[in-house]
Amino acid sequence: MIAKKIAKKADVADSFTRLGTYISAAPEAGEKLDRFWIGNCNAGETLDDLPAALAEIEAVRQKKPKVKDKTYHLVVSFRDSDRDKLTDAALKDIANSFVTALGFEGHQYVAGTHINTDNFHMHVGINKVHPQTHRVLTPFRDFKILERVSREMERKYGLAVDRGMSDRDLTQAPGLSPAAKDHEARTWEVSFQRWLTDNRATLLPEIQQAGTWQDLHETLARHRVQIKPQGAGMVFASDDGQTMKASAFDRSCSKAALEKRLGAYQPRQELAPKGPALNTETVLPPPGLSAQPTPPPGKGYRPRPLDRTTGTPRLWRHYRQRQRAVRRSGGLDRALRTWASFILVEAYSDPLAAVVLLAHREALTILLPSSDPFHRPARISEASLAALRVWRNATPWQQTTARPAWAEKSRLGSAGVKVDDLGNLIVPFRSSQGRAQGRIEGVLLVAKDGSTLTIGPVSRDSLHLIDPGRTLQERSSSQRAAPKAPVLVTADYPSAVALAQATGAAVAVARCEADLSAVAAALSARYHAKATVITRKQGTGLALPSTLAPAELRSRCARAVEDKAMLLWDSSQRPAGRDNPVLAAQGVQSYGCREDDTGSLLVPLRTLSGRLEGVAMLRPGEAPSQTVNLARGPLVAMIDPLRELGTDRPVLLAQDYPTAAALHRATRLPVLAVQDPADWQATAEAVKSKWPNASLVIAMDDTRSNREQAQAAGLPLVAPVTPSGRRVSYADLTQPKTAEVLRDTLADATKDAVWQAWRSGHAPDRTDHPVMAVGTLRRGVRISDDGKILVPLRNGHQRLSGVLVVSADGEPLHTVTGQPTPEKAGKGAAPAPQPLTHVVGGWEKKGSTGPVVVARSLAEAVTLHRETTATVILTTGRPEDLAKALHDRGRPVLLAGKDLAIPQTKGFDAPDAKQKAALRKALTALTLPMRQGRGTVLGRGM
Incomplete structure (x- = not known):
C-alpha cells in the first residue's frame, strides 16, 4: 500500500466539485469506478447523493472565501493481488483511518476506488474546512502520517507491505524528495534532483569557488541550472520548472551560508542583449561581474530516460522528434506528454518497446521496492501484452522438460520478475560488460512446463541477479584486497530462488548451462566475487539434486557462501542432554541446543523470523564466544517449545541462555535470550515491532544500564527478589529449587493468574x-x-x-x-x-x-x-x-x-x-x- 498527497497545482483553481466529479466518474482512459461513498455529509453516503453532498460541501467552503487551498486530495494505491481482501468495510475503515490520523475527523469527504490497467487505487477528497467550527486544517509533515497509517493498515488486513520513507532502499538517490520521486514515477525520466545529486562532485566545488552572486549565476547557467529565492530559503531550478532545496544539496548552499559569503541575494544580470550582435563593439560587463560567456545549450541537466535498455536510444530519439513536431504544429498529443505515456502507447505496435516498458517498471520497483524480495510475481500491464503475444507466436520455444516446472514450487517468489497473461515468468537479463552494465538486454520467458523463450539479444555473459541482501558491490582496484563476496551461479531460475531463500547469498541466473562459466567470469571481474557454479550433474562446480529441502540446501552450500554459523552448527549433530557439563552446572535443560566433542554447548542464535544466523559456544568456566553471520536485525536464542511467539502471550527478554532456560521452566512462557546483554534495547524494539500484541517483559538484573534502557524503551524491568526481599542476580537462580522464586518474581508482570491466586492464601x-x-x-x-x-x-x-x-x-x-x-468443536478450533x-x-x-x-x-x-x-x-x-x-x-x-x-x-x-x-x-x-x-x-x- 502506498499513500501520497496530490498537491494542488499553482495554475489550477481549487474546486472540490471538480475533484468529487473526477472521483465518481473515473474519466481516465482504461479506468473505471469500482466503489464510491461519502463521509460526514448530511446529504447521504451513496453515489446518488453526490450532487446534494457537493452542494453541502461548497456551502461550508464559502465560510472561508480568502483561503485558496481548501482541498486535501489523497491517493492510496494497492497491489492487485490484495483486491479480493479489500471488502467495502475494509476500504471504508482504511479511508477513515487516514482521515482521522491526518486530523480531519468530522470533516466532509468523498472516496472512491478506481480500476485501471496498472493498479487498484483509492481516491479520497477531503474538505479542509470543518463543517461546524469552520477552521481550515493543513496537516504538518503529513507524509510521515501517511506512511505510519499505511503500515498499520497493511498489518491489520494482511496486505502486501510497501516500503516507505523510514525504510528507504539503499539504491535511492540520497535525499530524493517526494516531489522528485513522484516526477520519476509519473514520467519515467531522471528528475532534476537526481541529476544534481549524481553530479554533486562536479557542481559543489564550482559553487564554492564563486566570488559573487553573478559569478554563481554564470557558473550554474553553464549547467542549465538557476538559483533563486523561494519562501525563506533558496532553491536550484531547472528550465522545466523542477526545483531542489539548496540546503538539501549541501549545507554550504543554504541561504544563510551564501549570503554570509556573497552578501545579500542579487538576481542574475544579462551581460549582452539577446540575439546576435554583428559588427558591434565588445560590451564589457559591469564591475564585479564575470565576463565568461554562457556555454551553448547541450550541457547540464536535460530530460533523459530513467533507465536505459536495448532499443532505448532509438525510441527516445523518436519520442523527442515527435514532441518537437507537435510543438511546431501547435497540436496536442496526450501520448507525448511524458516518456511513460509514450512507451505505453508504443508497446502496442513496437515489440521492442515492451522490453523498455518492463525495464522501466522494474526501475520503479527499485525506487519503492517491496519489503519482501520474494513476493509473488506481479502481472505486467495490458499495454505490453500485445508485444509479448507477437513474440510468443513468432519465435520457437526451446523445450527443456528436464528443468523443474516453477509452478510446482508452492513457495516460489518473484525476486524481480513479472508474469504474463498465460502465467509465464518473465525474467530480465542484464548486461555485465562495458558501458551497458546493468542494462536489460532481453528477457527469458519460462513456461509452466519448463520450456523457455529468449527475447532480445542476450549475450553469453548476461545474467539475472537475485541479491536481496545487496552483498555484491562494484569495487575499485584499491578495494580488490578485501575478501571476495560469494555468489552462486545456476542456469535454472526456480533453483536460483530456492538457493537465495535458503542461503541468503547472491545468486546469478545464466541463460543456459553452456553460459555458466562466462557468467561466473563476468561476476568475478565486475564484483571481485567468488563464484560457485551449481549444476545437476557431477563435474564442474557444486552438484546438487533438485529435491533438497531448504535446510539441507543451505548446509550443502554453507562452505561455498561462507556461512560460518551454519558450518559451526553442522559441525556437531549431537543434541545436548542434561549430562552436558554446562547444563548440569547451571541446572537447566536444553531447548534445541547441541554439543561438540569437547562438551561445549552450542546455542543457536536466530533472527526473529527464526533463521539461524549465529551460534554461541558455552564452555564450563569460560566466557561465551559467538560465531555470527552478517544478519539483518538482532539475534536471539529462542526458547518457545509451545510455539506461542506471535500470540498475545507475554514474552520474556533474558540476558543469557541459562537464565532464559530457567525462566521458561518457571513461567512456561516464550523467552528470548539476547545476543548482547549490554545493549538489548534494539532487540526489544524489534520484538515490539514484529509482535505488537505481545506483552514484552525485561527479565534482567537491576543495573543502571538495564534501568536506562528499559526506561528508554518504555518497558517494565523485573529484577529477581528472594522471599526475604533481597535482590539477587538471575544467574544465581538457575537451579530447579529456585523455580518458585522466579515464578513469584514475574507473576505480576506476566499476569500469572494461577500463581497470584495461590500466593493470595497462606499455609493453614x-x-x-x-x-x-x-x-x-x-x-x-x-x-x-x-x-x-x-x-x-x-x-x-x-x-x-x-x-x-x-x-x-x-x-x-x-x-x-x-x-x-475451550472453544466449540469444529474446524480451526483450538484444542481443549x-x-x-x-x-x-x-x-x-x-x-x-x-x-x-x-x-x-x-x-x-x-x-x-x-x-x-x-x-x-x-x-x-x-x-x-x-x-x-x-x-x-x-x-x-x-x-x-x-x-x-x-x-x-x-x-x-x-x-x-x-x-x-x-x-x-x-x-x-x-x-x-x-x-x-x-x-x-x-x-x-x-
Whole structure:
C-alpha cells in the first residue's frame, strides 16, 4: 500500500466539485469506478447523493472565501493481488483511518476506488474546512502520517507491505524528495534532483569557488541550472520548472551560508542583449561581474530516460522528434506528454518497446521496492501484452522438460520478475560488460512446463541477479584486497530462488548451462566475487539434486557462501542432554541446543523470523564466544517449545541462555535470550515491532544500564527478589529449587493468574478450618483471608497450573487455570486444555503402583481420605476419562459414585456411625488399605 498527497497545482483553481466529479466518474482512459461513498455529509453516503453532498460541501467552503487551498486530495494505491481482501468495510475503515490520523475527523469527504490497467487505487477528497467550527486544517509533515497509517493498515488486513520513507532502499538517490520521486514515477525520466545529486562532485566545488552572486549565476547557467529565492530559503531550478532545496544539496548552499559569503541575494544580470550582435563593439560587463560567456545549450541537466535498455536510444530519439513536431504544429498529443505515456502507447505496435516498458517498471520497483524480495510475481500491464503475444507466436520455444516446472514450487517468489497473461515468468537479463552494465538486454520467458523463450539479444555473459541482501558491490582496484563476496551461479531460475531463500547469498541466473562459466567470469571481474557454479550433474562446480529441502540446501552450500554459523552448527549433530557439563552446572535443560566433542554447548542464535544466523559456544568456566553471520536485525536464542511467539502471550527478554532456560521452566512462557546483554534495547524494539500484541517483559538484573534502557524503551524491568526481599542476580537462580522464586518474581508482570491466586492464601493450621485437622490435607492446600480453601491443581509434570477455590462449607466456587476457555468443536478450533489433577494428601511417590480412587469433589475426597490410605485424586476434567487413563497404565482404579458407593454428607461433615460403617465395609470388600484406630481422632473437631 502506498499513500501520497496530490498537491494542488499553482495554475489550477481549487474546486472540490471538480475533484468529487473526477472521483465518481473515473474519466481516465482504461479506468473505471469500482466503489464510491461519502463521509460526514448530511446529504447521504451513496453515489446518488453526490450532487446534494457537493452542494453541502461548497456551502461550508464559502465560510472561508480568502483561503485558496481548501482541498486535501489523497491517493492510496494497492497491489492487485490484495483486491479480493479489500471488502467495502475494509476500504471504508482504511479511508477513515487516514482521515482521522491526518486530523480531519468530522470533516466532509468523498472516496472512491478506481480500476485501471496498472493498479487498484483509492481516491479520497477531503474538505479542509470543518463543517461546524469552520477552521481550515493543513496537516504538518503529513507524509510521515501517511506512511505510519499505511503500515498499520497493511498489518491489520494482511496486505502486501510497501516500503516507505523510514525504510528507504539503499539504491535511492540520497535525499530524493517526494516531489522528485513522484516526477520519476509519473514520467519515467531522471528528475532534476537526481541529476544534481549524481553530479554533486562536479557542481559543489564550482559553487564554492564563486566570488559573487553573478559569478554563481554564470557558473550554474553553464549547467542549465538557476538559483533563486523561494519562501525563506533558496532553491536550484531547472528550465522545466523542477526545483531542489539548496540546503538539501549541501549545507554550504543554504541561504544563510551564501549570503554570509556573497552578501545579500542579487538576481542574475544579462551581460549582452539577446540575439546576435554583428559588427558591434565588445560590451564589457559591469564591475564585479564575470565576463565568461554562457556555454551553448547541450550541457547540464536535460530530460533523459530513467533507465536505459536495448532499443532505448532509438525510441527516445523518436519520442523527442515527435514532441518537437507537435510543438511546431501547435497540436496536442496526450501520448507525448511524458516518456511513460509514450512507451505505453508504443508497446502496442513496437515489440521492442515492451522490453523498455518492463525495464522501466522494474526501475520503479527499485525506487519503492517491496519489503519482501520474494513476493509473488506481479502481472505486467495490458499495454505490453500485445508485444509479448507477437513474440510468443513468432519465435520457437526451446523445450527443456528436464528443468523443474516453477509452478510446482508452492513457495516460489518473484525476486524481480513479472508474469504474463498465460502465467509465464518473465525474467530480465542484464548486461555485465562495458558501458551497458546493468542494462536489460532481453528477457527469458519460462513456461509452466519448463520450456523457455529468449527475447532480445542476450549475450553469453548476461545474467539475472537475485541479491536481496545487496552483498555484491562494484569495487575499485584499491578495494580488490578485501575478501571476495560469494555468489552462486545456476542456469535454472526456480533453483536460483530456492538457493537465495535458503542461503541468503547472491545468486546469478545464466541463460543456459553452456553460459555458466562466462557468467561466473563476468561476476568475478565486475564484483571481485567468488563464484560457485551449481549444476545437476557431477563435474564442474557444486552438484546438487533438485529435491533438497531448504535446510539441507543451505548446509550443502554453507562452505561455498561462507556461512560460518551454519558450518559451526553442522559441525556437531549431537543434541545436548542434561549430562552436558554446562547444563548440569547451571541446572537447566536444553531447548534445541547441541554439543561438540569437547562438551561445549552450542546455542543457536536466530533472527526473529527464526533463521539461524549465529551460534554461541558455552564452555564450563569460560566466557561465551559467538560465531555470527552478517544478519539483518538482532539475534536471539529462542526458547518457545509451545510455539506461542506471535500470540498475545507475554514474552520474556533474558540476558543469557541459562537464565532464559530457567525462566521458561518457571513461567512456561516464550523467552528470548539476547545476543548482547549490554545493549538489548534494539532487540526489544524489534520484538515490539514484529509482535505488537505481545506483552514484552525485561527479565534482567537491576543495573543502571538495564534501568536506562528499559526506561528508554518504555518497558517494565523485573529484577529477581528472594522471599526475604533481597535482590539477587538471575544467574544465581538457575537451579530447579529456585523455580518458585522466579515464578513469584514475574507473576505480576506476566499476569500469572494461577500463581497470584495461590500466593493470595497462606499455609493453614488447625484453627483456620475444622477440616484442617486432617494433617495431610492441611499440608497440600492454602486458606485465603476470607476463609476459602485454595486447592492446587497440577499438570502431568507436577507443575502448579491451576487453583480450585472451595468455600468453607465444601462447595466448589470456581477454578483459576490461566488456560483459554475451550472453544466449540469444529474446524480451526483450538484444542481443549489438558485436565489438571490434585492428589489429596500430597504428591504420589515416583513409581507408585497402589490403588487409586478418583473423587468427584473435595468433600468426597476428604471423606475417602479419612478412611483409607489409598491415593485419592481430583480432576478438572471428566472423572471417567482420568479413571480410564490410569487403568490403561496398569493402576487399579475405583471411580467414586460408580465403583464405590460414598455416603451423602453435607460439606466436610464426617459421616455418622451408620454411614461410616457402610463405607468401611465397602472399602474392605474392595481390599483397599484402611486407616486404623482413628475414628475418635477424626470425629474430634468435626
